[in-house]
Amino acid sequence: MSETTSPTWSSASSSNPHRLLHLGHPQGTPARRAPAAGADRMGYMSSLSIPAFAAPRQVLLAAPRGYCAGVERAIDIVEVALATYGPPVHVRKQIVHNLHVVKDLETRGAVFVDELDEVPEGATVVFSAHGVAPSVHAEAKARGLRVIDATCPLVTKVHQEARKFAAKGYDIVLVGHEGHEEVVGTMGHAPRAVHLVGDEEEAARVEVADSERVAYLTQTTLSVDETAGVIGTLRERFPVLAGPRSDDICYATQNRQAAVKTLARDCQLVLVIGAENSSNSVRLVEVARAAGCQAHLVSEASSIDPAWFEGVDTVGVSSGASAPEWLVDELVAALRERGATEVREVEVIPENVHFALPGTLRRDAEAVRAGGARGTAAGVATRAVGRPGG
Numbered sequence: 249m250s251e252t253t254s255p256t257w258s259s260a261s262s263s264n265p266h267r268l269l270h271l272g273h274p275q276g277t278p279a280r281r282a283p284a285a286g287a288d289r290m291g292y293m294s295s296l297s298i299p300a301f302a303a304p305r306q307v308l309l310a311a312p313r314g315y316c317a318g319v320e321r322a323i324d325i326v327e328v329a330l331a332t333y334g335p336p337v338h339v340r341k342q343i344v345h346n347l348h349v350v351k352d353l354e355t356r357g358a359v360f361v362d363e364l365d366e367v368p369e370g371a372t373v374v375f376s377a378h379g380v381a382p383s384v385h386a387e388a389k390a391r392g393l394r395v396i397d398a399t400c401p402l403v404t405k406v407h408q409e410a411r412k413f414a415a416k417g418y419d420i421v422l423v424g425h426e427g428h429e430e431v432v433g434t435m436g437h438a439p440r441a442v443h444l445v446g447d448e449e450e451a452a453r454v455e456v457a458d459s460e461r462v463a464y465l466t467q468t469t470l471s472v473d474e475t476a477g478v479i480g481t482l483r484e485r486f487p488v489l490a491g492p493r494s495d496d497i498c499y500a501t502q503n504r505q506a507a508v509k510t511l512a513r514d515c516q517l518v519l520v521i522g523a524e525n526s527s528n529s530v531r532l533v534e535v536a537r538a539a540g541c542q543a544h545l546v547s548e549a550s551s552i553d554p555a556w557f558e559g560v561d562t563v564g565v566s567s568g569a570s571a572p573e574w575l576v577d578e579l580v581a582a583l584r585e586r587g588a589t590e591v592r593e594v595e596v597i598p599e600n601v602h603f604a605l606p607g608t609l610r611r612d613a614e615a616v617r618a619g620g621a622r623g624t625a626a627g628v629a630t631r632a633v634g635r636p637g638g
């Protein structure tokens with residue numbers, strides 16, 4: 249894992265936390281983050297019917313919002329794999345939890361599958377950012393697949409912690425949501441040691457073999473405040489509870505929640521752009537509501553209910569870590585067209601995090617570039633691997 253200056257939107261953040269935005273696309277989001285071809289993007293936009301409504305006077309944009317370093321890296325991996333090896337590139341599960349991203353990558357030659365038995369033997373397969381159990385790696389090996397692992401390095405860190413505590417004979421209480429892909433993957437790294445709990449009530453009931461050899465881990469995308477309560481319950485029951493140096497909730501989840509919490513103080517309504525299966529997006533809505541603000545999750549601008557805006561003077565806008573920035577741009581443009589006169593970004597925490605591509609993919613992409621193969625595709629590979637820290 250490496251952390252360097254992010255080339256994405258965070259680098260454009262102003263030192264003025266309340267700077268006035270004059271343009272519809274103020275953050276210089278890379279164009280490739282919109283659907284690939286102009287026709288595709290226009291297709292999405294023209295197929296959407298954004299309802300008529302009287303927009304609030306003021307729009308506050310949360311910063312940070314949107315793509316985290318793990319999502320950037322996962323999408324880069326699929327794009328560079330397509331450019332380097334050529335389509336089709338199979339991807340196990342949604343590479344990140346956003347259908348727009350998935351559809352866009354499909355148009356470029358990615359093939360999304362649920363399980364590895366749908367991937368032809370010898371083909372290239374990418375594992376999603378949420379991580380997988382070791383059994384999935386073993387199955388891929390048995391089928392002779394070329395694996396590119398897009399697991400976020402911060403999820404890999406949780407996997408390592410699970411294996412470490414299991415090897416020491418600890419019972420591991422994993423705080424997370426049953427059935428979430430990340431949780432399924434993490435449990436697979438210590439299947440006999442992990443007990444999954446979802447809330448304080450379950451933490452109060454969980455049974456372990458030895459109360460002096462208990463460790464906790466968490467899913468990376470939980471509510472910071474709720475998780476603190478669950479860990480507090482575990483500590484009361486198991487005073488020598490072991491755990492990671494800090495909890496496993498990742499920097500991006502924490503920063504986006506802090507930004508929404510700040511925004512909620514000045515808004516009557518918060519809209520979070522994200523998918524229903526995106527854990528961190530759903531948590532942002534919960535955080536805004538817990539702060540006393542009306543809040544809704546919207547997959548895109550067309551999902552807006554005009555009734556939400558009644559009596560609202562200031563609306564806050566944020567987006568989950570897997571939501572492309574063009575969805576925010578589209579929503580902000582719709583708000584402007586419908587009467588919003590002021591759009592301000594509220595930067596709560598600056599972010600500068602970037603994760604490098606896997607070494608093998610980076611070297612293969614560089615070889616393609618050096619060989620001049622794949623024409624335009626080589627250009628894509630060059631651009632991605634040439635990023636700072638890439």
Ligand code: SF4
Nearest residue numbers: 316318400402468498
């Ligand atoms: Fe990684 Fe956090 Fe992003 Fe998940 S939300 S991909 S853990 S940085």
